[in-house]
Amino acid sequence: MKIGDLTSDQLYQRFGGAGLRARIGPFVFRLRSSIGSFVEDFGFAYADFPVCDESEVSDFRIRLVPAPRWRPWREAMARFCAEEISPFETFPRRIALPWAEWGFNWCIYTYAHQFLIFHSAVVERGGRAAILAGPSGSGKSTLCAALLGRGWRLLSDEFALLDPEHGWLLPIPRPVALKDASIELIPTLLPQARLGPVFAATRKGRIAHLRPPTEAVERQAEPAKPAWVVFPTHADNAVTKLEPLRKAAGFVRLESNCFNYRELGRSAFEALGNVIEKASCFALPFTDVETAAELVDGLAEVQPAAAVPLDAA
Amino acid sequence: MSDGACTSGQAGEEGTVWAVPPANGLEWQEFDNEFLVYNSASGQTHHLNLLAGEALRCLEDEAVRTYELVRRLADRFEIAEDSPSLQTIDQLIREFDELGLIAPSTS
Numbered sequence: 573m574k575i576g577d578l579t580s581d582q583l584y585q586r587f588g589g590a591g592l593r594a595r596i597g598p599f600v601f602r603l604r605s606s607i608g609s610f611v612e613d614f615g616f617a618y619a620d621f622p623v624c625d626e627s628e629v630s631d632f633r634i635r636l637v638p639a640p641r642w643r644p645w646r647e648a649m650a651r652f653c654a655e656e657i658s659p660f661e662t663f664p665r666r667i668a669l670p671w672a673e674w675g676f677n678w679c680i681y682t683y684a685h686q687f688l689i690f691h692s693a694v695v696e697r698g699g700r701a702a703i704l705a706g707p708s709g710s711g712k713s714t715l716c717a718a719l720l721g722r723g724w725r726l727l728s729d730e731f732a733l734l735d736p737e738h739g740w741l742l743p744i745p746r747p748v749a750l751k752d753a754s755i756e757l758i759p760t761l762l763p764q765a766r767l768g769p770v771f772a773a774t775r776k777g778r779i780a781h782l783r784p785p786t787e788a789v790e791r792q793a794e795p796a797k798p799a800w801v802v803f804p805t806h807a808d809n810a811v812t813k814l815e816p817l818r819k820a821a822g823f824v825r826l827e828s829n830c831f832n833y834r835e836l837g838r839s840a841f842e843a844l845g846n847v848i849e850k851a852s853c854f855a856l857p858f859t860d861v862e863t864a865a866e867l868v869d870g871l872a873e874v875q876p877a878a879a880v881p882l883d884a885a
Numbered sequence: 886m887s888d889g890a891c892t893s894g895q896a897g898e899e900g901t902v903w904a905v906p907p908a909n910g911l912e913w914q915e916f917d918n919e920f921l922v923y924n925s926a927s928g929q930t931h932h933l934n935l936l937a938g939e940a941l942r943c944l945e946d947e948a949v950r951t952y953e954l955v956r957r958l959a960d961r962f963e964i965a966e967d968s969p970s971l972q973t974i975d976q977l978i979r980e981f982d983e984l985g986l987i988a989p990s991t992s
Contacts, residue, residue, distance in 0.1 A: 819919075820917070820919035820932055837923075841914070841921075841923040842912070849914075
């Protein structure tokens with residue numbers, strides 16, 4: 573059963589009772605909340621994700637709870653809790669979904685050390701993945717959306733989850749968080765996009781979430797091998813070009829985008845080296861996202877997919 | 886770590902025998918004549934050019950004095966011992982020491 577198959581009443585009952593258990597990538601999240609706008613927004617953005625049954629152990633137990641309003645003229649506030657930990661200050665309830673997304677990120681990079689985790693979008697074509705690595709504001713989400721419009725499969729908008737033992741990238745195709753001017757670009761880049769509400773005045777400006785393509789969610793158990801590591805950097809006056817990087821430079825740049833390199837130590841060094849050895853690395857300064865997407869698209873055409881099953885590599 | 890005993894220009898530097906401490910347990914990756922080295926003791930990864938990588942490999946293989954290291958690198962690269970690139974070895978040793986990659990050998 574998908575989250576979108578639940579009626580509105582059923583969704584509220586799950587959120588208000590024992591919790592909604594949802595499989596999101598390799599994780600099971602159990603979510604509880606009595607904040608109606610959050611339940612509605614989450615239900616839209618995660619409609620295609622499977623509901624887990626009660627027997628499945630949850631990796632993260634999340635609550636979004638109303639927070640006390642100390643001054644009556646202030647807007648209604650909420651708090652994000654993972655187990656009994658509140659990693660953030662309170663926030664306005666009207667922007668609970670963006671904060672929940674940041675909270676999910678926090679859970680993953682704080683606890684999921686079975687993976688080497690990079691700050692990166694990941695898209696796949698023909699079984700091979702492009703890691704689009706960079707900090708917030710580098711343009712990776714917009715580029716990711718543009719590549720979805722060109723037929724690439726969404727593996728992730730926020731994290732590359734690398735299985736250090738096998739070298740696979742595991743999908744976690746959560747909603748793509750688009751910011752500010754990128755929101756208006758989406759109808760052109762991805763005409764079939766299903767955008768959620770625009771949340772104004774968040775800590776990262778205006779944000780809207782692109783509901784992940786249904787196929788990406790249905791295939792969220794299918795990993796991919798990294799074939800390209802691309803470092804997009806958006807700037808208004810950049811000359812858009814794909815510049816090959818030396819592998820050692822690619823290693824250092826990707827390491828700088830890793831959340832838990834130090835925690836994993838030697839195995840992180842080895843796993844990252846294996847990625848870099850097999851992948852081609854590029855810098856991608858860009859102004860125009862469609863041109864940038866065309867350049868990345870061209871990589872898959874230049875290097876046709878090898879007809880090798882994943883488990884044979 | 887080394888208490889500055891090996892700072893360039895100080896008495897005794899010429900006689901210092903340098904080595905990679907066994908506890909460092911260095912891990913290596915090489916890409917197109919550039920090296921990435923993981924130091925298990927510090928948890929840090931270092932990016933080295935060809936000369937620095939070969940110098941550290943020499944010190945990992947065997948404890949040597951600076952002049953011996955220069956001689957080995959000259960042999961390795963088939964260049965003169967007084968060539969400009971090998972005149973940077975003192976500084977390289979100092980940087981390795983500061984990064985905790987090497988230390989005066991006590992054995």
